[in-house]
Amino acid sequence: MIPRNTYLQKIVPFIDTDLVKIFTGIRRCGKSVMLDLIKDALSERGVKKKQFVSMNFEDIETERYRDYQKLHEHISAKINKIDGKAYLFLDEIQEVGAWEKCVNSLRVKFDCDIYITGSNANLLSGEFATYLGGRYVEIVIYPFSFAEFIELYRSQNESADVEKIFKEYLLVGGMPYLKNVGFNYDASVMYLQDLYNSVVLKDIVRRNQIRSIDLFERVIKYVIANIGTTFSASGISNYFKSEKRDVAVDTILNHLRYSENAHLLSRVRRKDIVGKKTLAVSEKYYIADHGLREAVIGKNQQNISLTLENIVFMELKRRGYNVCVGKINGFEIDFIAEKNNACIYVQVCYLLASNQTVEREFSVLEKIKDNYPKFVVSLDEFDMSRNGIKHLNIRKFLLDSNW
Numbered sequence: 001m002i003p004r005n006t007y008l009q010k011i012v013p014f015i016d017t018d019l020v021k022i023f024t025g026i027r028r029c030g031k032s033v034m035l036d037l038i039k040d041a042l043s044e045r046g047v048k049k050k051q052f053v054s055m056n057f058e059d060i061e062t063e064r065y066r067d068y069q070k071l072h073e074h075i076s077a078k079i080n081k082i083d084g085k086a087y088l089f090l091d092e093i094q095e096v097g098a099w100e101k102c103v104n105s106l107r108v109k110f111d112c113d114i115y116i117t118g119s120n121a122n123l124l125s126g127e128f129a130t131y132l133g134g135r136y137v138e139i140v141i142y143p144f145s146f147a148e149f150i151e152l153y154r155s156q157n158e159s160a161d162v163e164k165i166f167k168e169y170l171l172v173g174g175m176p177y178l179k180n181v182g183f184n185y186d187a188s189v190m191y192l193q194d195l196y197n198s199v200v201l202k203d204i205v206r207r208n209q210i211r212s213i214d215l216f217e218r219v220i221k222y223v224i225a226n227i228g229t230t231f232s233a234s235g236i237s238n239y240f241k242s243e244k245r246d247v248a249v250d251t252i253l254n255h256l257r258y259s260e261n262a263h264l265l266s267r268v269r270r271k272d273i274v275g276k277k278t279l280a281v282s283e284k285y286y287i288a289d290h291g292l293r294e295a296v297i298g299k300n301q302q303n304i305s306l307t308l309e310n311i312v313f314m315e316l317k318r319r320g321y322n323v324c325v326g327k328i329n330g331f332e333i334d335f336i337a338e339k340n341n342a343c344i345y346v347q348v349c350y351l352l353a354s355n356q357t358v359e360r361e362f363s364v365l366e367k368i369k370d371n372y373p374k375f376v377v378s379l380d381e382f383d384m385s386r387n388g389i390k391h392l393n394i395r396k397f398l399l400d401s402n403w
Helices: 005-014 031-044 060-065 068-080 099-109 127-132 146-154 162-172 176-181 185-205 213-225 233-242 249-261 290-296 304-318 355-366 394-399
Strands: 020-024 052-056 086-091 112-118 136-140 265-272 277-287 322-328 331-339 342-348 374-378 390-393
Touching: 005 020, 005 031, 005 136, 020 031, 031 052, 031 086, 031 112, 052 060, 052 068, 060 068, 068 086, 068 099, 086 099, 099 112, 099 127, 146 162, 146 176, 146 394, 162 185, 162 290, 162 304, 162 394, 176 185, 185 213, 185 249, 185 290, 213 233, 213 249, 213 265, 213 290, 233 249, 249 265, 265 304, 277 290, 277 304, 290 304, 304 322, 304 331, 304 342, 304 374, 304 394, 331 355, 342 355, 355 374, 374 394, 390 394
Parallel strands: 020 112, 020 136, 052 086, 086 112, 265 322, 342 374, 374 390
Antiparallel strands: 265 277, 322 331, 331 342
16 A cells, blocks of 8 residues: 555544544545555554454445444444444445434444545535534545655556656556556556546436436536636536537536536636635636546647646645636736645646747746745746746656645
8 A cells, every 4th residue: 555644644633533534535546545544553553453343335245234323223233342442434435324423423422433435525514514513524535646656656667767657647647546457558548437437427427316417428528628728607508509509507517516526526716816806707627637537538648738737736736725726917827826824826838848938937927926936837857947936847846845
């Protein structure tokens, strides 16, 4: 297992507290492995394995416990046999109806430390908020970062250099299972297509009772093909009208929201730097893992600027930044990333191949008069920094822990 220390560091302060620890994220991004890593950390603290109660609700053997009352009875019986504190690990909990009632009762009734995972952002809404408001901590798990992917790749190819590994990462993304197919392109694409279909069918279509699957897939594929492009729901609707197909704006908005809830897509709002207000129109969307885009749409290399932009966006999210698209005097800044009352500004492009491109990427950052860090990120190998704006090769940017 690759030790995902960034996430472990976030969870360590909450171990052995009565807060329920919840890991959410897209399917197969490594949530189950996080539970295993936590078990290892607990074992190092002296916790015995017999104190663990583990259940994966995608396993057919747990199907009989997908009713919250039956689950409560089953887990209670196991806890009563444990000498000392119990540690509960409940994987893909969204498969259990009214699971929040069970979890809250166990939390109140027993001396136990609870860890759960789920593949839907709505896991933490509605009834759950009523039962556990203020008594949980959520950590979103993302597919592997480039730094993690290097470690994964070198576990099979020790001598591979960073440039070669990045070319692989650029194409197939950072889903942990890719190691099992030896990073073979064809096998990776087949796996990612299966993953995409699983997310679409299990986490979106069935859960939200979508009737027109074909229409849903057309909408989502349109968005995936245009990641990082500013558009609106009405703009998507007009696109379909041009293809002689009427799609209501509300339908498009619902489809996008369902995809966000399944952690497939992330919506990014626009922010006016001068007016310091969030703009409610023309948002951008990015996909959880750019390898999924290669599997569904292809063209990661042909649309390399958009792919690089998606990679940078996801890295900002992994590091805990709140991200928006910037606007200043009619010009756009790719990312304003805010955290701990500070921010960084990032422009992303393929290559600074002409004076015109250099001017476009740097000049918009030069319009910002504060002293927060400003970056231009590209595949160029030569440093073109100017006027306090730092230019970095994207590999170096992704591996730099100091921004």
